[in-house]
Amino acid sequence: MNSLDILRREAEKLAMSAFGQPLHKGVPACPGLNLGETVRHVGSGYRRALEWIRLGREPQAGEWQDHPVEGEDPLEFMRSGAEAALEVLSAHDENEPCATWWPDQQNYGFWRRRLAHETTVHRMDVQGAAGIEVGTVADEVAIDGVDEVLALWLGHKLDVLGVRGSRESFVAVQVEDHVWLTRCGPRGASAWRVVDPEDAHVADAQVTAGPMTMYRWLWGRLPDRMVEVVGDHDAIAQLWALLRLATK
8 A cells, every 4th residue: 555645546546535525514524513624624734744754753733834824725725734734644654654643653654644544535525515425445455544544643642631431441443354352441442353263252243344444433523324234233332432532
């Protein structure tokens, strides 16, 4: 999976989908979010990532441009941010060290992957707001996105936020031959790939779907009826709720 190619392609798709659309159009999958705010958020995210790299630490509010300047088109704000991010990330090998917000991956590869998925998810949001059919992604990209949201957001971001589940539970997440086991509860949350699917027998519940469906469901963009669920529905509801807190 070439994250830079995905980032470049998805940024252009997002821009094309937003072009000429009223900024107030709501994102169906995210009540309260509109097309214009989504475009602005993506443009701000590119700049925040670049500032994190430049400073070698988390940038504080006001240290990066998070809104278009007066008279600047929000779509151009997003596109210029994408161009700047691609320029910087292309100039460095993915294994070259740099500051990130995940201790397990302190290199440019983290930002390549993170911005590729950030752009992909919000491209889908923009297409939904614009009334355009949501374009698919390659299975390889979606499966990597499933791995990222479980390992990075559920397994790391919740701990940073100090958020815990109310009860200990295990939920298996299956996409074709790929299986992850998630654990949520008072001791924190974690997720890991299962080499042998039989090792997931300890799960209280299981969620199964195709690559793109699971990718979108884990990001809160699809309802439960779009995935197959078996077992303890309360365990699945807890996983869902914690993911919403981690990814908001």
